[in-house]
Amino acid sequence: MNIKHFQRMKQTGEKITLVTCYDYWSARIIAQSDIDCVLVGDSAAMVMHGQRTTIPATVELMATHTRAVAKGAPSKFIIADLPFLSYRKGLIQAMEAVEQLLQAGAQAIKLEGADGNEEIIRHCVKSGIPVMGHLGLTPQSVHQLGGFRVQGKEETAAKQLQAHALTLAECGCFAVVLEMIPGALAEHITAALPIPTIGIGAGAHTDGQILVLQDLLGMTTDIEPTFVKKYLEGAALIKEALNQYHQEVKQKVFPKQQHTYENAA
Numbered sequence: 678m679n680i681k682h683f684q685r686m687k688q689t690g691e692k693i694t695l696v697t698c699y700d701y702w703s704a705r706i707i708a709q710s711d712i713d714c715v716l717v718g719d720s721a722a723m724v725m726h727g728q729r730t731t732i733p734a735t736v737e738l739m740a741t742h743t744r745a746v747a748k749g750a751p752s753k754f755i756i757a758d759l760p761f762l763s764y765r766k767g768l769i770q771a772m773e774a775v776e777q778l779l780q781a782g783a784q785a786i787k788l789e790g791a792d793g794n795e796e797i798i799r800h801c802v803k804s805g806i807p808v809m810g811h812l813g814l815t816p817q818s819v820h821q822l823g824g825f826r827v828q829g830k831e832e833t834a835a836k837q838l839q840a841h842a843l844t845l846a847e848c849g850c851f852a853v854v855l856e857m858i859p860g861a862l863a864e865h866i867t868a869a870l871p872i873p874t875i876g877i878g879a880g881a882h883t884d885g886q887i888l889v890l891q892d893l894l895g896m897t898t899d900i901e902p903t904f905v906k907k908y909l910e911g912a913a914l915i916k917e918a919l920n921q922y923h924q925e926v927k928q929k930v931f932p933k934q935q936h937t938y939e940n941a942a
Contacts, residue, residue, distance in 0.1 A: 678713050678754045680785070680807045683852050686884065687873040693852075693885025695756075695875060696893065699725050699742045703890060704749025714754035716787065716887060717743045719761070720816070724891050731816045734760035736774045740781040747782020756809055757783035761817045764788050764797050771797045775806060787854065789815035791841035795848050802849030810845035810853035812838055813879065827878075829858040842866045842874075854887065855879040857904070878904030 686693050694713045698704050699721040707715060719734035721742050726733070736759075743757045763774040775786055785807035788794055801808045813828045822828070829835045838858065845853050852873040855863045860880025867874040867883050876883030891897050894911040925931035 680754075680851055682713075682754075683873050693873060693875060695885060695887035697721075697724075697887070697889045698746050698750070699890075701745040701749040704746040704753075707890075708750035708752055712753070713885075714756065715746060715750055717746050717755060717757040717783065718889070719758040720889060722760075724889060724897075730819050732761045732819070734758070736760060736763050736777050740777045743778055743781040743783050751782075754785070755783050756785045756787050757781070759786050759788045764794065768797060768800060772800065772804075775801060779806065785809055785851070787811055789817050791844045791848075795844065798845070798848040798850060807851050808849065809875075810842075810850040811856065812841050812845070812853060812858075813855050814857035816856075825857070827857050827859070829862045835859075835862050838862065839866055839869065842870055846870050846872050852884075855883060878902065 683693065694711075695716055696707065696712055697718040697720060698707055698715045699717060704715070717739065719731040719739060721738065722728040722731050722734040725742070726738075728734075739757055739760050743755065747755055757778040759771075759774055759778070764771040778786055786801065787809040788797070789811040791810065791812065798808050798810075814822065814825060816825070819825060829838045839862075842853055842855075850872060852875055853870070854875045854877065855866060856876075857878040860882065863874065863876055863879035864882035873884035875885040875887050877887050888905060889897070891911075892902070892905045893907065894909045895907040895913070896911045896915075898912050922931065
């Protein structure tokens with residue numbers, strides 16, 4: 678998949694699938710799957726490093742994760758998140774952050790919000806860099822939003838989201854993520870935009886869907902968002918495997934002869 682496929686899939690009505698990915702071994706598995714493309718999200722700060730928000734993510738951290746994913750899934754279209762404040766310190770510093778992520782292996786970058794981001798989006802697009810937008814719940818603004826809450830429920834907020842979505846399209850974004858907004862609002866925005874929408878907690882009528890890999894595999898057990906569907910009870914299966922290994926070692930069942938090297942003849 679490449680940048681041209683996004684618009685083509687919106688026009689034909691074919692849904693777009695994305696998952697987050699942060700490391701080499703899971704990227705290798707995704708590379709062998711039918712998934713369309715991968716987001717190296719700043720959610721890595723939470724999922725991989727145990728942070729409470731995405732705010733601690735840095736450009737260096739994102740570049741490290743992007744590099745690992747790009748090595749594991751070189752055939753997939755890879756989008757990398759610009760982390761907290763990296764694109765709000767002026768054009769030069771923003772482009773330096775973009776440069777690091779693309780040199781690490783990303784084909785596109787994603788940033789949150791519309792207000793104040795118009796210049797960097799236009800500059801990236803004019804520089805040949807695809808940009809994905811992100812509206813609704815924007816986790817880097819979690820403190821201003823008062824927590825991880827559904828956005829756009831009130832009429833004024835809904836109209837603002839619609840206006841911001843149009844702004845992102847006009848600035849040249851090739852797609853926009855809509856996170857945790859009412860399904861009817863997401864459907865309206867999707868119909869109004871010339872670019873694809875990618876939903877996460879935004880109902881069934883967006884042009885595509887994205888989920889955190891660990892969520893859909895059932896690896897996350899402490900927080901279970903309403904919009905997540907588990908396709909595997911991964912945590913339980915891994916725990917079972919670990920306990921089986923533990924018991925076999927204790928009971929002297931593992932290793933067996935076939936797991937042992939023989940002396941040279």
